[in-house]
Amino acid sequence: MTENSIINISLAILFLPLLGFVVTLLLGKKVKSIYLFEVFLITVVLIASIFLAFSKLSYFIDDKIVAELEWFRLSDTLVFNLGFLLDNITVLMLFVVALISALVHYFSIAYMKGDERYNRYFAYLGIFTFSMNGIVLTNNILMMYIFWELVGLSSYLLIGFWFEKKLASDAGKKAFLVNRIGDIGMFAGILILFLTYNTFSFDAIFQAIGAGKLPFNSDFWLSVTGILLFMGAIGKSAQFPLHVWLPDAMEGPTPVSALIHAATMVAAGVYLTIRIFGLLTADAMMFIAVIGMLSAFIPATIALTQNDIKKVLAYSTVSQLGYMVMALGVGAYKFAFFYLVTHAFFKACLFLGSGSVIHAMHHEQDIRNMGGLRKKLPLTYATFLIASLAISGIPLTSGFLSKDGILASTFAFGSLTGYWIFAIVGFLVALMTAFYMFRLIIITFHGEPRDHHKFEHAHESPFVMAMPLAVLAMLSIFIFYTPNPFSADQGWFFNKWINSAELHAPNATRFDFMQSEVATETEQTAEHNSSHGEITYSEKYTEAMHSAHYPAMYLSLFVALAGILTAFVFYQWKKVNVDKLANSIKPLYNFSLNKWYFDEFYHKTFVAGLLGLSKIIAWFDAKVVDGIVNGSAEVTRRLAFFTGGFDKYVVDGLVNLMAYISGFIGLIFRRVQTGKVQTYLVLVIFSIIILLFLF
Amino acid sequence: MIEVGLNHFLVVSTLLFSMGIYAIVTRKNAIMVLMGVELILNSANINFIAFTRFGNFGLQGHLIALFVIVLAAAEAAIALAIVLNIYKTLSTVNIDEVDSLKD
Amino acid sequence: MNVYDFIFYLFAAITVLSAFFVVTNRNIVYSAFFLLFTFFGVAGIYVLLGADFVAIVQLIVYVGGILILLLFGVMLTNKITNVEIKTGTINIYPAVIGVGLLSGALLAALITSTWKTFPTEAPLPTTAALGTMLLQEYALVFELLGIILLIALIGAASIARREA
Numbered sequence: 001m002t003e004n005s006i007i008n009i010s011l012a013i014l015f016l017p018l019l020g021f022v023v024t025l026l027l028g029k030k031v032k033s034i035y036l037f038e039v040f041l042i043t044v045v046l047i048a049s050i051f052l053a054f055s056k057l058s059y060f061i062d063d064k065i066v067a068e069l070e071w072f073r074l075s076d077t078l079v080f081n082l083g084f085l086l087d088n089i090t091v092l093m094l095f096v097v098a099l100i101s102a103l104v105h106y107f108s109i110a111y112m113k114g115d116e117r118y119n120r121y122f123a124y125l126g127i128f129t130f131s132m133n134g135i136v137l138t139n140n141i142l143m144m145y146i147f148w149e150l151v152g153l154s155s156y157l158l159i160g161f162w163f164e165k166k167l168a169s170d171a172g173k174k175a176f177l178v179n180r181i182g183d184i185g186m187f188a189g190i191l192i193l194f195l196t197y198n199t200f201s202f203d204a205i206f207q208a209i210g211a212g213k214l215p216f217n218s219d220f221w222l223s224v225t226g227i228l229l230f231m232g233a234i235g236k237s238a239q240f241p242l243h244v245w246l247p248d249a250m251e252g253p254t255p256v257s258a259l260i261h262a263a264t265m266v267a268a269g270v271y272l273t274i275r276i277f278g279l280l281t282a283d284a285m286m287f288i289a290v291i292g293m294l295s296a297f298i299p300a301t302i303a304l305t306q307n308d309i310k311k312v313l314a315y316s317t318v319s320q321l322g323y324m325v326m327a328l329g330v331g332a333y334k335f336a337f338f339y340l341v342t343h344a345f346f347k348a349c350l351f352l353g354s355g356s357v358i359h360a361m362h363h364e365q366d367i368r369n370m371g372g373l374r375k376k377l378p379l380t381y382a383t384f385l386i387a388s389l390a391i392s393g394i395p396l397t398s399g400f401l402s403k404d405g406i407l408a409s410t411f412a413f414g415s416l417t418g419y420w421i422f423a424i425v426g427f428l429v430a431l432m433t434a435f436y437m438f439r440l441i442i443i444t445f446h447g448e449p450r451d452h453h454k455f456e457h458a459h460e461s462p463f464v465m466a467m468p469l470a471v472l473a474m475l476s477i478f479i480f481y482t483p484n485p486f487s488a489d490q491g492w493f494f495n496k497w498i499n500s501a502e503l504h505a506p507n508a509t510r511f512d513f514m515q516s517e518v519a520t521e522t523e524q525t526a527e528h529n530s531s532h533g534e535i536t537y538s539e540k541y542t543e544a545m546h547s548a549h550y551p552a553m554y555l556s557l558f559v560a561l562a563g564i565l566t567a568f569v570f571y572q573w574k575k576v577n578v579d580k581l582a583n584s585i586k587p588l589y590n591f592s593l594n595k596w597y598f599d600e601f602y603h604k605t606f607v608a609g610l611l612g613l614s615k616i617i618a619w620f621d622a623k624v625v626d627g628i629v630n631g632s633a634e635v636t637r638r639l640a641f642f643t644g645g646f647d648k649y650v651v652d653g654l655v656n657l658m659a660y661i662s663g664f665i666g667l668i669f670r671r672v673q674t675g676k677v678q679t680y681l682v683l684v685i686f687s688i689i690i691l692l693f694l695f
Numbered sequence: 696m697i698e699v700g701l702n703h704f705l706v707v708s709t710l711l712f713s714m715g716i717y718a719i720v721t722r723k724n725a726i727m728v729l730m731g732v733e734l735i736l737n738s739a740n741i742n743f744i745a746f747t748r749f750g751n752f753g754l755q756g757h758l759i760a761l762f763v764i765v766l767a768a769a770e771a772a773i774a775l776a777i778v779l780n781i782y783k784t785l786s787t788v789n790i791d792e793v794d795s796l797k798d
Numbered sequence: 799m800n801v802y803d804f805i806f807y808l809f810a811a812i813t814v815l816s817a818f819f820v821v822t823n824r825n826i827v828y829s830a831f832f833l834l835f836t837f838f839g840v841a842g843i844y845v846l847l848g849a850d851f852v853a854i855v856q857l858i859v860y861v862g863g864i865l866i867l868l869l870f871g872v873m874l875t876n877k878i879t880n881v882e883i884k885t886g887t888i889n890i891y892p893a894v895i896g897v898g899l900l901s902g903a904l905l906a907a908l909i910t911s912t913w914k915t916f917p918t919e920a921p922l923p924t925t926a927a928l929g930t931m932l933l934q935e936y937a938l939v940f941e942l943l944g945i946i947l948l949i950a951l952i953g954a955a956s957i958a959r960r961e962a
Contacts, residue, residue: 681720682889685896700915701913702909703810707813709904709908711840712901713900714817716897717893721821721888722821723886724826729871730820733833733868734821747847760852761851761855761928767859767864768947769946769947769950772954773950773954773957775871775954776955
């Protein structure tokens with residue numbers, strides 16, 4: 001096993017899905033079963049990524065493998081490179097992407113059966129996997145931007161896959177446009193970086209920052225750059241205030257929602273933030289934490305009242321992504337990535353489970369028409385339950401480990417800096433998460449069927465759909481990450497696999513607890529100091545984390561159980577009349593049901609504002625510009641009257657004479673145009689001879 | 696009489712070239728035009744090989760001559776296919792009658 | 799006048815005379831046969847120039863391939879029963895003048911110019927060296943030629959078979 005073979009394997013992982021895309025798209029109309037080729041390729045990719053993760057984590061666990069080649073060169077200082085960066089986070093992320101992508105492929109075989117664009121669907125899945133792998137593998141921000149736009153494109157294609165439905169094509173457009181807003185910021189950030197450092201490579205940029213080179217020589221601009229780059233993540237990870245596209249994106253096929261809008265693409269924003277973590281200053285991190293907090297809180301309140309099974313999951317996704325972003329903002333780099341991985345598994349499981357329900361109910365998505373499905377779909381119910389327990393943060397699940405870690409770090413952050421708001425919101429959201437997930441489960445699976453006709457026809461899904469559910473549910477259990485179900489600290493995933501964060505921003509701009517404290521290094525921090533640029537969390541931080549661990553754990557367990565209990569009280573045992581309760585707080589209820597009126601607000605302000613602006617411009621155009629034009633036209637008309645006379649007799653006379661002469665010449669020369677090739681050739685020969693004698 | 700040198704070969708090649716041009720220009724039959732083209736290609740090849748012999752270029756001239764021969768084969772195949780098609784469409788291979796583009 | 803010179807003049811005469819017949823003969827089939835001699839003469843000239851491999855390729859591809867192709871073309875485009883395989887000529891006078899002037903100019907140019915020549919050595923077999931070059935420095939060109947031939951094959955078949 002050498003570095004070269006690792007790089008070759010990652011090349012294969014990157015390009016095989018592209019091959020699948022091209023072949024499936026080209027032959028899709030001719031060969032009915034070409035989708036099997038794409039499924040086969042994705043299986044190969046999955047195996048390769050398992051192999052890659054295995055060999056990287058066993059043989060090269062401390063290495064950063066970089067492969068670079070020159071793309072093009074404009075001058076000696078403007079060199080554009082393409083390259084891979086393989087560290088532990090990369091291979092883990094690759095594995096997550098490949099696994100979920102493969103499972104979604106299998107799931108889709110049954111779910112999409114009978115669709116008229118069946119093969120094209122698989123082709124789109126192929127290009128999505130390709131671009132997502134590209135984002136994960138790249139070592140420079142330019143390439144990341146390219147693949148960033150490619151996932152945007154494939155997301156657009158897949159959301160609008162059923163483009164006959166107006167809602168679906170509108171949702172595709174909305175997703176695309178809203179993402180553009182974030183990407184503008186990201187692009188500006190990339191330009192600033194390139195302007196300053198003349199390179200796109202993460203490592204080179206970090207080294208330059210570590211050496212004290214800053215954009216425009218100021219800390220302020222470093223923060224701005226970080227925030228601008230993070231704007232890309234806001235768009236792609238559907239963070240507040242650009243979160244509006246994700247719930248609409250649920251118009252796409254459900255497996256797509258599981259793959260793109262729950263597990264991988266939306267996590268790309270978090271992944272980007274993880275990659276640029278090294279250049280974030282305290283101000284930028286504060287901004288990120290606030291955005292994360294708002295995106296965790298607002299969608300959670302919306303999810304409480306939604307009635308569409310996929311909408312609930314969509315808002316829950318935004319909310320959980322907000323958690324990850326908030327975790328990054330408070331410096332809990334490892335926990336953010338940990339949660340990214342575990343969330344990918346159980347959220348994909350939830351989405352595929354909802355796909356299974358929707359499939360069984362013949363494309364019914366309203367949970368008010370479901371109920372009692374537990375008896376009809378036992379396996380879906382079981383997996384859905386496990387994933388829900390995980391997302392609520394109940395012990396023995398992966399979700400508990402990671403979420404507890406995030407809550408503990410917000411807690412520690414609060415005690416270190418005094419900003420307790422993040423911890424408070426974190427626990428509130430955990431409460432709401434447990435509540436709305438179990439509300440969903442109880443209404444969907446428990447109780448009596450509400451639509452008997454559909455209930456009678458419901459049936460458990462075939463093997464290709466059940467298998468992914470089972471695999472993902474299994475991966476939501478703690479044992480894959482750590483031997484101790486109550487703490488991730490000792491586990492191999494958390495402790496060995498994830499590299500510590502690197503931070504290169506100048507010391508003065510960091511949070512107090514994240515500064516490198518060379519003077520007071522303990523044994524642990526000494527070990528961390530050994531590799532270049534790694535953060536040495538101060539002793540204070542370690543202590544704060546330690547003291548926050550147990551309170552945070554009990555508290556999070558308590559709020560999760562409270563949330564679940566409330567859900568049972570409300571919906572299972574019906575001790576409280578929910579409708580009445582909703583009526584008594586009608587304004588709040590409606591506020592949540594209507595998604596905080598975000599769409600309406602954007603429509604009234606931005607869309608209407610744009611329309612108004614265009615109206616004003618149109619008016620200006622019609623009155624002022626046209627007025628000037630008309631006025632000058634009038635003047636010209638007068639002038640033209642005088643020149644007309646001159647024109648008619650003098651100029652026309654000359655022109656006619658010229659025309660007569662050229663007509664006469666043409667009469668002679670048209671005989672040359674015989675249309676015969678050989679005549680032309682003779683002329684060519686004579687011309688050559690003339691040229692020969694001329695020179 | 697002078698010893699045979701570069702000039703002799705170049706003269707032969709020039710003569711072949713001129714006759715190729717003559718065939719292309721004067722003959723009505725498209726296949727005759729093709730034969731003219733082949734003559735021109737041969738004259739070019741003679742030049743390549745003569746310069747290789749009397750110059751100091753290694754064997755690259757030979758290679759280019761080989762490539763020319765291959766391309767000539769491809770060209771002949773395509774051209775004959777086109778001629779056959781013209782014959783099918785217009786029932787003639789006389790290229791002076793093929794002037795539909797004129798109008 | 800040594801043997802080398804004699805053989806050169808022989809092949810040059812064959813080449814030029816048969817080429818002359820090719821372009822002047824009114825009967826296409828005769829022209830095609832004279833073309834055979836032209837190619838043969840050119841192959842001889844190649845041998846004289848020490849290009850053994852190219853000469854063999856010339857014989858195989860031109861005489862064996864292209865000429866047969868041309869003959870097929872003649873036969874497919876002229877009804878055999880109909881004796882009309884003669885071909886007319888056009889543009890005789892301008893062509894004679896033009897070609898004459900052109901070749902005169904070229905000949906004058908090449909005879910009056912002094913060429914920088916290197917002393918010639920006894921020719922070596924070239925096949926092995928050519929093979930090495932083809933598969934090393936010119937491998938890409940070689941592959942490209944293969945692709946071009948394939949495309950020409952497919953293209954020719956599809957053009958010729960297309961229903962009018």
